[in-house]
Amino acid sequence: MVKTPIYFDHAATTPLCKEAFDKMSPYFTQIFGNANSQHMFGREAVKAVDEARDSIAKIINCKPNELYFTSGGTEADNWALRGVARANANKGKHVIISPIEHAAMLVTAKALEKDGFEISYMKVDEEGFVDLEHLKTIIRPDTTLVCCMLANNEVGTIEPIKEIAKIAHDNGSLMFTDAVQAAGVLKTDVKELGVDLMSMSGHKIYGPKGIGALYIRNGVKVESILTGGHQERMKRGGTTNVPAIVGFAEAFRIADRDREKNFEYVCSLRDKFIDRILAEVPFVKLNGPRKENRLPANADFSFRFIEGESILFSLDLAGIAVSSGSACSSGSLEPSHVLMALGLPEGLAHGSIRFSFGKHNTLEEIDYAVDVVKEAVEKLRAMSPLFKAQGDIKYV
Amino acid sequence: MYNEKVMDVFKNPKNVGEIENADGVGLVGNENCGDIMQIFLKIENDIIVDAKFKTFGCAAAIATSSTATEMVKGMTVEEALKLTNRRVVECLGGLPAQKLHCSVLAEEAIKKAIEDYQSKKQA
Numbered sequence: 195m196v197k198t199p200i201y202f203d204h205a206a207t208t209p210l211c212k213e214a215f216d217k218m219s220p221y222f223t224q225i226f227g228n229a230n231s232q233h234m235f236g237r238e239a240v241k242a243v244d245e246a247r248d249s250i251a252k253i254i255n256c257k258p259n260e261l262y263f264t265s266g267g268t269e270a271d272n273w274a275l276r277g278v279a280r281a282n283a284n285k286g287k288h289v290i291i292s293p294i295e296h297a298a299m300l301v302t303a304k305a306l307e308k309d310g311f312e313i314s315y316m317k318v319d320e321e322g323f324v325d326l327e328h329l330k331t332i333i334r335p336d337t338t339l340v341c342c343m344l345a346n347n348e349v350g351t352i353e354p355i356k357e358i359a360k361i362a363h364d365n366g367s368l369m370f371t372d373a374v375q376a377a378g379v380l381k382t383d384v385k386e387l388g389v390d391l392m393s394m395s396g397h398k399i400y401g402p403k404g405i406g407a408l409y410i411r412n413g414v415k416v417e418s419i420l421t422g423g424h425q426e427r428m429k430r431g432g433t434t435n436v437p438a439i440v441g442f443a444e445a446f447r448i449a450d451r452d453r454e455k456n457f458e459y460v461c462s463l464r465d466k467f468i469d470r471i472l473a474e475v476p477f478v479k480l481n482g483p484r485k486e487n488r489l490p491a492n493a494d495f496s497f498r499f500i501e502g503e504s505i506l507f508s509l510d511l512a513g514i515a516v517s518s519g520s521a522c523s524s525g526s527l528e529p530s531h532v533l534m535a536l537g538l539p540e541g542l543a544h545g546s547i548r549f550s551f552g553k554h555n556t557l558e559e560i561d562y563a564v565d566v567v568k569e570a571v572e573k574l575r576a577m578s579p580l581f582k583a584q585g586d587i588k589y590v
Numbered sequence: 591m592y593n594e595k596v597m598d599v600f601k602n603p604k605n606v607g608e609i610e611n612a613d614g615v616g617l618v619g620n621e622n623c624g625d626i627m628q629i630f631l632k633i634e635n636d637i638i639v640d641a642k643f644k645t646f647g648c649a650a651a652i653a654t655s656s657t658a659t660e661m662v663k664g665m666t667v668e669e670a671l672k673l674t675n676r677r678v679v680e681c682l683g684g685l686p687a688q689k690l691h692c693s694v695l696a697e698e699a700i701k702k703a704i705e706d707y708q709s710k711k712q713a
């Protein structure tokens with residue numbers, strides 16, 4: 195019998211890895227200095243932050259002075275979008291963004307619109323891939339920034355960032371990518387990707403919460419959004435979160451070290467899960483790409499005739515933690531904007547469940563979960579007015 | 591978010607299914623989130639002797655369907671018409687604020703089923 199609870203929500207957050215935890219611990223009580231102080235306590239803190247910055251810079255192939263620590267992915271996203279749009283407003287007030295970005299981007303884009311910026315949305319196909327030809331038609335001389343996530347958090351689509359960046363650059367625009375879901379999982383070499391800015395987050399890669407980073411290529415003009423002290427080379431005020439930075443760098447180091455191994459392993463879990471669900475559960479749709487160009491962790495399904503939140507809690511009762519993109523499970527009672535952008539009919543978005551796997555999950559857990567899903571789906575369908583069992587024709 | 595009572599009822603809902611040749615059937619949809627609830631009533635001498643439901647919706651919608659159908663059993667048609675979603679929610683020990691609209695669905699479905707019964711009776 196497998197041990198429950200089983201955690202299949204790694205796209206939401208991951209547990210802190212032991213290595214990062216150990217490395218962080220002294221920085222709470224012993225090495226507690228303010229990295230802004232000039233005395234020995236401060237110098238010790240600075241040393242730790244410098245090392246962390248060097249380590250992450252090496253992984254993403256940038257200079258240490260191109261990497262800025264933030265309070266997380268949301269702040270990094272906000273900063274990139276707002277900061278670049280505002281700092282380059284003299285050149286143009288047009289920004290292009292994908293419709294399946296994280297809310298940290300989409301809500302910020304809406305706010306910019308109110309400030310007089312014009313936002314255009316890329317088109318994505320039914321698997322979530324950006325339509326490059328369409329992008330070429332909407333990019334303009336006054337477009338200052340093109341934003342597209344490296345990998346989508348809901349349906350796992352890995353976007354052709356290199357190609358998108360090329361279109362942006364050919365037009366003289368800057369390119370930002372949100373790599374919150376991708377960092378530590380895919381190769382995130384900023385030179386290879388050709389991006390000018392890239393956001394990352396600690397807690398998605400077995401690092402601590404409350405820490406992230408923004409890569410800003412030297413020479414790119416960005417306005418600060420957190421104004422205050424002299425931290426982060428005058429660009430981002432706020433006392434440096436030394437323990438979190440240390441933990442983030444260590445978690446990133448481990449993730450990068452084990453990247454290929456984990457990629458292969460987590461893909462094997464995902465593929466087994468996807469294959470079994472598609473084969474054994476009727477009336478189910480896999481959202482996002484089949485297997486190629488899909489995040490190893492992600493399996494997102496729509497179960498027809500039933501509602502996602504009730505599936506989520508059925509699985510929860512059986513000890514399996516997942517998330518749902520259904521209207522009923524969102525605070526706003528709106529279905530997931532990602533599924534809508536993929537053109538999913540509302541009924542199907544309603545029955546959506548995201549499973550996201552991690553390096554500690556096992557094949558036994560996958561098998562157990564498939565059985566639980568089958569049972570839960572059957573039970574809820576028996577309750578659904580949209581679903582009728584009729585003799586031999588079991589489903590309508 | 592949900593209390594234990596709600597989760598309990600959601601886990602083992604009562605009165606799931608349809609009643610063949612029901613005396614009253616009420617089907618309602620929820621504009622807020624697109625959910626659907628269907629309630630079937632068996633009524634003898636204006637007393638509800640059986641109630642069943644089918645619901646496409648969240649855990650709160652399923653729990654309130656179960657509880658509401660339990661509550662109306664044995665009620666007269668008059669009494670059942672007065673059943674409010676508030677009483678159903680109280681019986682469940684409360685629902686999160688953003689889930690109150692799901693309980694309205696149960697109230698409306700029962701009203702509709704009774705209306706259906708009354709109009710059939712008149713015909």
Ligand code: FES
Pocket residue numbers: 521522523620623624625646647648649650651689692
């Ligand atoms: S039925 Fe949609 S939120 Fe309850």
